[in-house]
Amino acid sequence: MPEPTAAPALAATRPAPAARPRRPRAETVAAYGLLAPNFGLLAVFVLVPLAGALLVSLQRTNGFGDGEFIGLGNYTRLVQDPVFWQALATTAGFTVVVTALSMALGLGLAVLMNSVLPARGLFRSVLILPMAVSGVATALIGVLVFDQNNGILDKLITAVGLPSVNWQSEPVPAFATIVLVTIWWRTGFNMLIYLAGLQGIGPDLHEAARLDGANAWQRFRHVTLPLLGPSSFFLVVLNVIYSFQVFDIVFVLTGGGPRNATNVLVTYAYDTGFVTRDQGYAAALGMVLLLLAAVFAVVQWRASRTRDLVE
Amino acid sequence: MQFSRRAFLAATGAVAAPLLLPGCGFVGGGGGSGSGDADTLTFTTWGTDAELAGFRAAISAFQDANEGKRIELNAVPYEQMFTNIDAQLQAGNPPDVFRVPYYTFGAYAGQGQLLDLTPHLSEGVQDQFTETAWAAVQNGGSPFGLPHHTDTSAILYNADLLAAAGITDIPTTVEDAWTWDELSAVADQLKAALPAGTYPFAYNWQGNGVTRWLSLLFQADGAFLDTDQATPLIDSDAGRSAVEFSSSFFAEQWVPETDTTTSSTYAADSWFAGTVAMVWSGAFQIPDADTTADFEWGVTFAPRGVRRGGDFGGNALVATADTGKPELAAAFLEFVTAREQMQGFCQSASLLPTRPDLLDGSLAFDVRPELTDVFVGQASQVQPQDAAQVASPSMSGIIPVLQQELDAAFLGQDAATTVANMSQGIADATGA
Numbered sequence: 001m002p003e004p005t006a007a008p009a010l011a012a013t014r015p016a017p018a019a020r021p022r023r024p025r026a027e028t029v030a031a032y033g034l035l036a037p038n039f040g041l042l043a044v045f046v047l048v049p050l051a052g053a054l055l056v057s058l059q060r061t062n063g064f065g066d067g068e069f070i071g072l073g074n075y076t077r078l079v080q081d082p083v084f085w086q087a088l089a090t091t092a093g094f095t096v097v098v099t100a101l102s103m104a105l106g107l108g109l110a111v112l113m114n115s116v117l118p119a120r121g122l123f124r125s126v127l128i129l130p131m132a133v134s135g136v137a138t139a140l141i142g143v144l145v146f147d148q149n150n151g152i153l154d155k156l157i158t159a160v161g162l163p164s165v166n167w168q169s170e171p172v173p174a175f176a177t178i179v180l181v182t183i184w185w186r187t188g189f190n191m192l193i194y195l196a197g198l199q200g201i202g203p204d205l206h207e208a209a210r211l212d213g214a215n216a217w218q219r220f221r222h223v224t225l226p227l228l229g230p231s232s233f234f235l236v237v238l239n240v241i242y243s244f245q246v247f248d249i250v251f252v253l254t255g256g257g258p259r260n261a262t263n264v265l266v267t268y269a270y271d272t273g274f275v276t277r278d279q280g281y282a283a284a285l286g287m288v289l290l291l292l293a294a295v296f297a298v299v300q301w302r303a304s305r306t307r308d309l310v311e
Numbered sequence: 312m313q314f315s316r317r318a319f320l321a322a323t324g325a326v327a328a329p330l331l332l333p334g335c336g337f338v339g340g341g342g343g344s345g346s347g348d349a350d351t352l353t354f355t356t357w358g359t360d361a362e363l364a365g366f367r368a369a370i371s372a373f374q375d376a377n378e379g380k381r382i383e384l385n386a387v388p389y390e391q392m393f394t395n396i397d398a399q400l401q402a403g404n405p406p407d408v409f410r411v412p413y414y415t416f417g418a419y420a421g422q423g424q425l426l427d428l429t430p431h432l433s434e435g436v437q438d439q440f441t442e443t444a445w446a447a448v449q450n451g452g453s454p455f456g457l458p459h460h461t462d463t464s465a466i467l468y469n470a471d472l473l474a475a476a477g478i479t480d481i482p483t484t485v486e487d488a489w490t491w492d493e494l495s496a497v498a499d500q501l502k503a504a505l506p507a508g509t510y511p512f513a514y515n516w517q518g519n520g521v522t523r524w525l526s527l528l529f530q531a532d533g534a535f536l537d538t539d540q541a542t543p544l545i546d547s548d549a550g551r552s553a554v555e556f557s558s559s560f561f562a563e564q565w566v567p568e569t570d571t572t573t574s575s576t577y578a579a580d581s582w583f584a585g586t587v588a589m590v591w592s593g594a595f596q597i598p599d600a601d602t603t604a605d606f607e608w609g610v611t612f613a614p615r616g617v618r619r620g621g622d623f624g625g626n627a628l629v630a631t632a633d634t635g636k637p638e639l640a641a642a643f644l645e646f647v648t649a650r651e652q653m654q655g656f657c658q659s660a661s662l663l664p665t666r667p668d669l670l671d672g673s674l675a676f677d678v679r680p681e682l683t684d685v686f687v688g689q690a691s692q693v694q695p696q697d698a699a700q701v702a703s704p705s706m707s708g709i710i711p712v713l714q715q716e717l718d719a720a721f722l723g724q725d726a727a728t729t730v731a732n733m734s735q736g737i738a739d740a741t742g743a
Contacts, residue, residue, distance in 0.1 A: 062707075063401055064422040147576060148569050149508070150584040164508075168576060169568035255518075257573035259718060274394055275519075277418060277707045 074284035095243035106190025139252035171261030197231035365656035420450035421704020431641035444665035461625035476504035488612035513578035529620030623698035708740030
């Protein structure tokens with residue numbers, strides 16, 4: 001066991017706490033001063049509304065006047081609400097599929113763009129371009145493509161003699177449309193992060209692996225992939241949280257239909273809060289969403305072994 | 312004086328923060344009523360270009376007629392309109408006056424958010440409006456707004472597609488409107504003649520437009536609420552008949568499969584694209600159709616069932632309960648709904664008036680004026696008791712119930728189960 005012997009040696013080299021140089025007071029004040037605006041904005045726009053939402057979630061209210069305090073009533077109702085469970089399952093399914101596919105595609109494209117591809121600058125730009133388009137505009141493009149009556153895709157499919165797909169009126173194709181549009185939108189970002197990760201891996205490691213007899217797949221699997229751990233960690237957390245919060249694409253592209261097949265937690269909360277005006281229940285849905293995202297981030301933080309792995 | 316980089320950054324941050332906050336919408340803008348200026352009213356609305364031009368003209372005329380008084384117009388996109396209004400009401404700084412659809416009116420009036428206009432209106436104002444329009448702005452027997460305009464659905468048809476299917480006998484008077492059976496026969500004839508992928512018609516019940524399904528209920532001589540605006544009446548023969556008829560649109564493939572109430576595709580889009588021959592539509596669509604449709608088109612009346620009937624669409628103008636200027640607000644509402652102002656607004660925006668003195672043939676839309684009488688005739692079929700139901704304070708809870716159950720019916724749920732579920736859902740929403 002190395003720790004007992006290592007510990008005294010370490011302690012001996014560590015300076016005594018009293019001897020640690022203190023930061024000048026002016027520097028501390030300046031640091032807090034610079035942090036203060038961000039903390040202020042965070043408090044006003046995130047923490048206070050969060051506390052407010054928590055309070056609202058404990059009430060029955062349509063937003064006007066004083067709500068009626070009902071304790072955990074909205075949460076009890078939530079557990080018994082089939083639409084909530086359906087929206088949760090849809091959100092989880094969407095998150096898993098979109099995160100896995102967009103990261104795999106992003107990684108593949110990043111490897112391609114990191115190689116000696118002709119005109120790769122142009123290809124990189126084309127792939128990153130969807131990032132510059134807003135979610136609503138992206139969804140509107142999706143409507144033009146997937147419209148069941150006048151869409152481009154069905155016209156192309158029928159032109160080559162295949163049966164048309166009911167992109168909007170059947171649950172599975174409708175779910176596929178939101179997944180495909182989101183992947184188109186997000187893959188470029190994933191590629192960008194992976195590309196940055198790839199460019200941080202020195203060629204000497206690959207050279208050493210090659211000299212040791214590793215083939216291309218083995219080099220990718222055992223050298224490249226582990227060293228992309230921090231990028232993957234960052235992207236998994238970001239993609240999962242973004243996917244849990246998906247709203248604009250679903251709202252514009254499918255409106256949550258058909259038959260709630262694409263209704264995700266945020267569109268359900270929006271409809272509940274702003275259409276039905278059941279704001280207490282909508283706030284409870286929001287709190288569940290927050291809880292799920294926070295739990296995921298913590299679990300992922302603790303479970304990821306390669307998040308800090310560097311060359 | 313020495314000025315370090317840190318001090319500069321801190322000072323810049325301190326100065327910039329208050330400037331940034333209003334940009335984030337944190338500080339009330341022109342839409343708030345907190346100005347305290349007794350001669351200025353704030354008025355929030357959404358609108359098409361023609362509607363906003365109409366409002367600006369009315370405001371200008373009001374200011375000319377009332378020296379020293381000012382109306383601050385705050386035009387916002389429809390998508391933001393009611394989330395903004397709700398937030399402003401909750402924060403205690405709503406506008407003095409705003410525009411509201413009849414089906415949303417009740418939610419505000421029923422929650423005590425609107426001004427009871429009874430003591431502030433001039434003598435005899437009620438007589439200036441149609442009985443139907445007046446019924447749509449009542450809450451607990453008192454007016455909480457003035458009906459600014461209405462709209463109701465008639466049928467826009469693609470004349471080329473109808474002619475190709477041999478349908479040339481299209482009703483030109485409201486008395487001759489197709490019966491449900493005749494409409495079904497027309498739909499069958501169209502279905503047989505139209506190419507695959509093109510449908511006889513599409514119905515405009517998407518989103519909050521689900522209230523337009525109520526036209527079929529009213530045509531079946533049904534009601535969804537009793538006169539107390541709370542007790543459900545939809546579980547009836549008329550309710551089942553309306554559900555069966557509308558479900559047959561899907562069973563018979565008269566409408567595209569996407570023509571559900573929760574669809575993200577609007578019925579009119581399919582009509583403009585030529586994939587449906589007819590579409591239920593309000594008059595507001597006329598200017599767009601005039602410039603966009605690349606085919607010959609016309610308008611005929613909505614069908615009749617046991618009786619004639621239609622949805623009472625359109626918007627009211629209301630004042631908020633806490634406005635400090637109730638007299639000025641009431642005066643502005645009366646001015647904007649006066650004959651001259653309403654005529655100008657309705658003609659330019661292709662909307663229908665709520666005043667009987669404009670229903671005597673004196674109204675003519677700026678675009679396709681020959682179609683005015685069809686829509687005016689259709690609007691005359693809307694009954695006061697039908698309009699009164701839509702003013703229920705519980706409409707925001709009833710609308711999702713109608714959407715959910717109708718979509719289930721369109722997919723095969725039987726009519727009896729559908730109206731029983733609707734009845735239960737409406738009772739839950741109204742607390743009856």
